[in-house]
Amino acid sequence: MHRAYNFSAGPAVLPVEVLQEAAADMLDYKGCGMSVMEMSHRSKMFQDIIDTAEADFRKIIGIPDNYKVLFLHGGAHLDFAMVPMNFQQGGTGVYINTGSWTKKAIKEAKKFGKVCVAASSEDKNFTYIPDCSDLEFPEDSKYLYICENNTIFGTEYHKLPNTKGLPLISDVSSNFLSRPMNINDYAMIYGGVQKNIGPAGLVIAAIREDLIPTEELPTVPTMLQYKTHVDGGSMYNTPNCWSIYVCGLVFKWILANGGLEAMAKRNEEKAALLYNYLDNSKMFHGTVVKEDRSVMNAPFTTGDKDLDAQFIAESKKANFENLKGHRSVGGMRASMYNAMPKAWVEELVTFMEDFEKRNLK
Amino acid sequence: MHRAYNFSAGPAVLPVEVLQEAAADMLDYKGCGMSVMEMSHRSKMFQDIIDTAEADFRKIIGIPDNYKVLFLHGGAHLDFAMVPMNFQQGGTGVYINTGSWTKKAIKEAKKFGKVCVAASSEDKNFTYIPDCSDLEFPEDSKYLYICENNTIFGTEYHKLPNTKGLPLISDVSSNFLSRPMNINDYAMIYGGVQKNIGPAGLVIAAIREDLIPTEELPTVPTMLQYKTHVDGGSMYNTPNCWSIYVCGLVFKWILANGGLEAMAKRNEEKAALLYNYLDNSKMFHGTVVKEDRSVMNAPFTTGDKDLDAQFIAESKKANFENLKGHRSVGGMRASMYNAMPKAWVEELVTFMEDFEKRNLK
Numbered sequence: 001m002h003r004a005y006n007f008s009a010g011p012a013v014l015p016v017e018v019l020q021e022a023a024a025d026m027l028d029y030k031g032c033g034m035s036v037m038e039m040s041h042r043s044k045m046f047q048d049i050i051d052t053a054e055a056d057f058r059k060i061i062g063i064p065d066n067y068k069v070l071f072l073h074g075g076a077h078l079d080f081a082m083v084p085m086n087f088q089q090g091g092t093g094v095y096i097n098t099g100s101w102t103k104k105a106i107k108e109a110k111k112f113g114k115v116c117v118a119a120s121s122e123d124k125n126f127t128y129i130p131d132c133s134d135l136e137f138p139e140d141s142k143y144l145y146i147c148e149n150n151t152i153f154g155t156e157y158h159k160l161p162n163t164k165g166l167p168l169i170s171d172v173s174s175n176f177l178s179r180p181m182n183i184n185d186y187a188m189i190y191g192g193v194q195k196n197i198g199p200a201g202l203v204i205a206a207i208r209e210d211l212i213p214t215e216e217l218p219t220v221p222t223m224l225q226y227k228t229h230v231d232g233g234s235m236y237n238t239p240n241c242w243s244i245y246v247c248g249l250v251f252k253w254i255l256a257n258g259g260l261e262a263m264a265k266r267n268e269e270k271a272a273l274l275y276n277y278l279d280n281s282k283m284f285h286g287t288v289v290k291e292d293r294s295v296m297n298a299p300f301t302t303g304d305k306d307l308d309a310q311f312i313a314e315s316k317k318a319n320f321e322n323l324k325g326h327r328s329v330g331g332m333r334a335s336m337y338n339a340m341p342k343a344w345v346e347e348l349v350t351f352m353e354d355f356e357k358r359n360l361k
Numbered sequence: 362m363h364r365a366y367n368f369s370a371g372p373a374v375l376p377v378e379v380l381q382e383a384a385a386d387m388l389d390y391k392g393c394g395m396s397v398m399e400m401s402h403r404s405k406m407f408q409d410i411i412d413t414a415e416a417d418f419r420k421i422i423g424i425p426d427n428y429k430v431l432f433l434h435g436g437a438h439l440d441f442a443m444v445p446m447n448f449q450q451g452g453t454g455v456y457i458n459t460g461s462w463t464k465k466a467i468k469e470a471k472k473f474g475k476v477c478v479a480a481s482s483e484d485k486n487f488t489y490i491p492d493c494s495d496l497e498f499p500e501d502s503k504y505l506y507i508c509e510n511n512t513i514f515g516t517e518y519h520k521l522p523n524t525k526g527l528p529l530i531s532d533v534s535s536n537f538l539s540r541p542m543n544i545n546d547y548a549m550i551y552g553g554v555q556k557n558i559g560p561a562g563l564v565i566a567a568i569r570e571d572l573i574p575t576e577e578l579p580t581v582p583t584m585l586q587y588k589t590h591v592d593g594g595s596m597y598n599t600p601n602c603w604s605i606y607v608c609g610l611v612f613k614w615i616l617a618n619g620g621l622e623a624m625a626k627r628n629e630e631k632a633a634l635l636y637n638y639l640d641n642s643k644m645f646h647g648t649v650v651k652e653d654r655s656v657m658n659a660p661f662t663t664g665d666k667d668l669d670a671q672f673i674a675e676s677k678k679a680n681f682e683n684l685k686g687h688r689s690v691g692g693m694r695a696s697m698y699n700a701m702p703k704a705w706v707e708e709l710v711t712f713m714e715d716f717e718k719r720n721l722k
Contacts (some may be wrong), residue, residue, distance in 0.1 A: 006392030008401040012601060019388045019396050026384035027377065033365030033682070034382050035608065039558040040369040040683050073435040073562060074584060077598040081582030106582075111580055194599050199398040201434060201562045201601030219472055220583065221442030222465075223435060237438040238555050240562030241372060242603060246398065320402050323396070 005344045008322035009151050009335040010174065010299060011196035018249040018339075036245040041238050044188065049241075050234065052315055053248035058159040060254055063183050063206050071234040071244050072203040076173050076192040078224070079203060080105040081112075083169055083188075084179050085220045086112035086213060086227075091142040096161065099150040100328065101171055108147075116141065125329075126153040129292040132161030143167045143187065143211075149175035149196065152326045154287065154333065156294035158328065159186055175296050176204075178338060179264035196249035196296070196337040202240045254338070263338050264295075270336045270345040271295045277349045283307075283356040287329060294304060300345050301331025308332060311355055318351055366705045370512050370658060370696040371535065371682035379610040379700075395607045402599050410602075411595065414609035421615055424544050424567050429516040431565040431587065431671035432595040432605050437534050439551040439585070440564060441466040442473075444506065444530055444549075446581045447574060447588075449474035452503040457522065460487040460511040460574055461689065462532055477502065485569075486690075490653040493522030500624075504528045504548065504572075510536035510655050512556065513687045515648065515694065517655035521546055528572055536657050537565075538615060540625035540698060548572050557657070559608035559699040563601045617698070624699050631697045631706040632656045638710045644668075644717040646688060662692025669693060673717055 006013045007172045029036050037044045054069050063069060072078070081106070084093050093109045095102055097120035102297030109115045116138050119130035137144070144166040149156040151174040160168065176191040183189070194200035205226075212226050222228050228236045255262060275293060276304055278286045278300055287299045302308050308331050312324050325333040336345055367374045390397050393406055396719060400407045415430050433439070444466070445454050454470045456463055456480035470476045477499050480491035498505070503526040510517040512535040521529065527549030537552040544550070549568045555561035565585075572585050583589050589597045615624060637652060639647045639661055648660045661668055669692050673685050686692040697706055 001389050001390060001395045003389065006395050006399055007406075008399065011399055011402060013399050014458075015387065016398065019398075022472045023384045023387035026387075028364065029362050031363060033363045033680070034367050035375065037380075038367055038369065038372055038374050041372060041561065043369075043683065073433065073439065077432065078582070078584045081584060083581075084654060106583060111582070146700070192599065194602075199601075199603045200402065200599040201604065221446075221469060222470070223439045224582065235636045238372065238553065238561040240560075240601060240604075241555075241560065242560045243601075282394065305445045319394070322404065 004321040005319050005347055006321045007334045007336070007348070009314050009326070009333060010192075011119070011200050012195055012335060012337050014198070014246070014337045015250065015339045017248065017252045018253055018359065021249055022250060037242050039241065041235055041241055046241060048246050049248055050239070053244055053251060056248065056251035056255060057204065059207070060177060060251060061183055061257060067183060067206045067208050068212065068230050070205045070207065070229045071239055072205060072229055073183060073201070073223070073240060074203065075194070075201065076101065076171055076190065076203060077104065077203070079150055079190050080108040082224045082226065083143075084109035084112045085224055087169070087211065087288060088215070089142060091140040092116050092138045093143055093145060094118050094137050094141045094166065095145045096130060097122055098129060099153045099190065101147045101150065101173070102145070104177055105171070106147060114140070118144070121155075122320065126150065126155065126194060127287055128289045129155050129157055132198060134162060134178060137164060137166060141166055143169050145169045149172040149173075149296055150299050151335070152328055154294045154297045154299040154329075155292045158292070158295070167208070173296070178262065178267050178296055180260040193243060193247055193354070195335070198250050199243040202243035203245070246348070266342060267295045267336065269326070270340065270342050271298065273342070273345050273349055274298050274334060274336070277352060281352070281356060283360050284352060287331065295339060297335045299329050299331060299333045305330070305358065310359070315351060320348060320351065362559050365682040366680050366708055368695045368701075368709070369699070370694060371461060371553075371697050373556055373696060374700045375559070375607070376611065377615045377654070379607065379614055382610055383607055398603050399464045400602065402602055403531055407602060409599070410609055414605055414612060415614035417609065417616060418565065421612060421620060422542060422544055422567070423537060424687065427568050428567045429573065430589050431566045431590045432600055433444050433566060434562065434584070434601060435564065435565060435588060435703045436555070436562065437532055438464065438465065438549065440532070440551055440566070441469040443585050443587065445470035445506075446474045446521070446585055447578070448504050448530070450503060450574065452498045452501040453477050453529065454504055454506060455479050455502045456506045457481070457491060457493060459490060459508055459516060460514045462511065462534070462604050464510045466506060466508070466532070471587050475499075475501070479505070482516075486689065487511065487516065488648055489650040490516050490518055495523060498525060498527060502527055504530050506530045508532040510534075510630065510657055511694070512691055515658045515660040515690075516653045518674050519652070525644045528569070536655070538624065539657055542619040554604060554608055556696070559611050560604040563604035563608065565608070573721055603702060619643070627703060628656050628697065631703050632659065634703070634706050634710055635659050635695060635697070638713060642717060643711070644721050645713060648692065657698060658694060658696045660686050660690050660692060660694045662686070666691070668720065671720070675716065676712060679711060681712065
């Protein structure tokens with residue numbers, strides 16, 4: 001069996017143990033005579049799968065009962081519209097603009113009501129996180145929205161904004177379960193699972209229940225109302241059962257491997273390996289200001305397009321996959337989510353050192 | 362390995378060969394060193410998977426280039442809102458009400474514009490398909506919407522409505538790829554894949570391109586505009602990659618097994634086995650008028666709640682799963698999608714005969 005050093009930004013590497021278990025149970029899940037893909041979502045077997053996944057998710061982060069945990073279709077892009085449709089309610093949605101995802105979220109929010117962009121790092125191509133310690137918010141502000149880790153630009157909030165009492169809504173797609181978090185700092189967290197948790201096509205959200213509209217919203221599609229999915233126990237319609245199942249296996253893997261403290265420790269070690277090398281390299285450099293660097297996604301470049309292209313081509317031959325950077329940044333990007341072994345980052349740094357030696361003029 | 366006789370209405374049985382291939386390729390898809398779940402959706406490998414799936418889907422039905430084929434998130438429930446949001450455009454959406462799915466579609470359409478329910482079978486708990494040979498439509502009608510197979514009530518259109526020139530939009534979720542169809546009869550077909558094709562959390566749609574708005578719709582969420590997904594090649598955001606992959610394997614299986622002609626022949630044989638028995642039984646009877654019976658979903662009952670419950674309990678012990686009927690109909694339901702072997706229906710009929718002998722007073 002061949003395994004590539006897969007540095008994809010998402011969908012991304014999953015724990016080998018999880019893949020092995022999913023393969024082993026493919027035709028006959030725990031003796032029930034069916035694949036998880038073939039089970040009625042109304043069956044006791046699947047109810048156990050989703051209940052266990054929710055319980056483990058709550059346990060990993062430490063989410064109390066006054067937050068609803070939802071498994072939703074569509075990826076975070078659907079929530080870009082759902083958040084304002086459910087929470088703007090005639091007031092203003094306040095956004096911090098730190099890259100592609102918040103730009104898209106802002107675009108959706110403007111369709112349904114008032115928007116205030118309280119801070120932005122667009123002036124420097126999103127290479128930093130704006131100072132959010134003392135921002136001004138309109139009086140009718142309903143929530144403060146951030147994207148906590150910016151996959152494309154490689155920035156991450158290492159300190160949350162001063163919300164001045166506004167409910168904080170955070171898109172955590174690309175640093176989901178990468179480090180401990182205090183859920184009480186947030187009114188809502190949500191993320192597409194395909195970066196750090198499981199197969200694409202699923203969002204997991206935790207929403208403080210006082211935030212969720214208690215009545216149906218007559219002009220909002222039923223599927224875009226969080227209330228629908230709360231009332232339906234995330235099964236108003238058939239959910240992405242397979243993804244929920246695999247996410248559940250990943251939750252077990254996180255718990256068995258020390259939880260978020262251990263994930264954070266290993267993630268920091270991996271990031272330090274790469275960033276330390278970048279800071280000392282005469283060829284490669286990171287594109288983000290040091291204090292706002294993401295632990296998950298590290299964009300870097302040689303500053304020379306041809307050399308970047310040569311590096312990407314040679315890395316592919318050496319078993320590294322998906323190191324090409326996003327088109328909005330250029331260069332390279334190494335994504336190092338929970339499931340990535342530290343050894344792969346060591347391999348990458350060794351390869352970069354060798355490449356630098358061979359090509360530095 | 363144990364395999365249950367799984368008569369689930371969806372998610373439902375998949376071909377064993379497909380499950381075996383998915384399991385075998387789980388850690389290392391075709392030597393690329395990754396699972397399909399771990400692949401960047403922007404990679405050449407995944408582009409090949411989605412392109413091949415689309416090409417095979419087109420080949421199976423016979424879909425020409427003037428129809429766009431889309432892979433969408435969310436299940437058919439999301440399209441209940443997307444259809445009116447994209448196609449009502451100030452005019453009237455015309456609906457034939459044949460059960461739970463059309464009721465929900467009508468509810469969504471009323472949120473966004475005018476609706477005409479041109480025919481309904483609600484008067485007899487949806488046990489038949491209304492006569493649609495000469496219906497009246499408002500002058501400003503934009504489309505005629507049907508649900509072609511009603512999973513819950515077990516009815517199926519065996520003749521399409523006389524549309525009088527209106528674009529026909531058909532929810533084919535539960536008879537998707539079960540028989541040949543002439544795509545030119547439709548402006549749009551779409552369906553959740555989790556009944557007859559693949560893992561839940563994916564819709565496949567084919568839309569005649571002249572129907573699709575050419576401009577962005579400023580008040581509609583970006584993710585709910587068909588144009589978004591046409592422009593993005595079904596990858597505006599990360600799609601449900603795993604489901605697309607498994608659907609692709611099922612398409613190969615359909616093509617290798619004689620295509621839709623062969624599927625229809627086998628499906629009719631299976632349905633005839635069960636319906637013939639029901640028509641001659643002194644204990645069990647079907648709940649739908651004969652001419653409108655679904656080839657896929659057969660609801661039936663003994664007329665006695667306790668006896669129904671006894672049947673369901675005993676069937677479970679005899680390796681039959683998911684024979685319990687939907688709460689809106691009661692009794693039992695046998696769903697017999699493409700992947701169900703004829704032998705399982707034979708086993709069911711044998712079991713029913715035996716049960717009848719033992720319990721008929």
